[in-house]
Amino acid sequence: MSHANAALTPRHRLKVAKLVVDDGHPISEVAARFQCSWPTVKRWAERYRAGETMQDRSSRPHTSPNKTPLHVVKRVVSLRLRKRLGPVQLAALCGIAPSTAHQILKRCQLHRLSYTGLLHG
Incomplete structure (x- = not known):
């Protein structure tokens, strides 16, 4: 679950990803528009391409x-x-x-x- 002051909620993450993947907008322009870094935009675009959810992932490690x-x-x-x-x-x-x-x-x-x-x- 994203926190109250998150720049990108799951709904906005989907918008960001669609702008990059579906509409072909440059990552840097989308990052400037949504006031976040380009690695963040790239991350959500890659998850969208892979068909993954736009929800936060657990930070718990898979193995120890x-x-x-x-x-x-x-x-x-x-x-x-x-x-x-x-x-x-x-x-x-x-x-x-x-x-x-x-x-x-x-x-x-x-x-x-x-x-x-x-x-x-």
């Missing part, structure tokens, strides 16, 4: 090539449950960054140690 391997995640979770260590100690034992250990614990909902098992009494 640097994702923490599953065996490391399992090791962090296992050590957390067995030894009740914090993210800094877990990171040192597993060879990862403390922030990574903390993110793994948060994702597995193990980021807070309960106090019930700590009191002997």
Whole structure:
């Protein structure tokens, strides 16, 4: 969804694309008319040619090539449950960054140690 102050709403993006693709207007002229950059006009024209939607795309990546391997995640979770260590100690034992250990614990909902098992009494 485009924001309230967007220069080109989906309806205007379609107008821009049609002017360039269907009517043959130069990209620079259309950019000046709609007060946006020529790469923006070119982007919407190319999407229109490809038959794609004029809506905003998600910025979420399709893949995560640097994702923490599953065996490391399992090791962090296992050590957390067995030894009740914090993210800094877990990171040192597993060879990862403390922030990574903390993110793994948060994702597995193990980021807070309960106090019930700590009191002997």
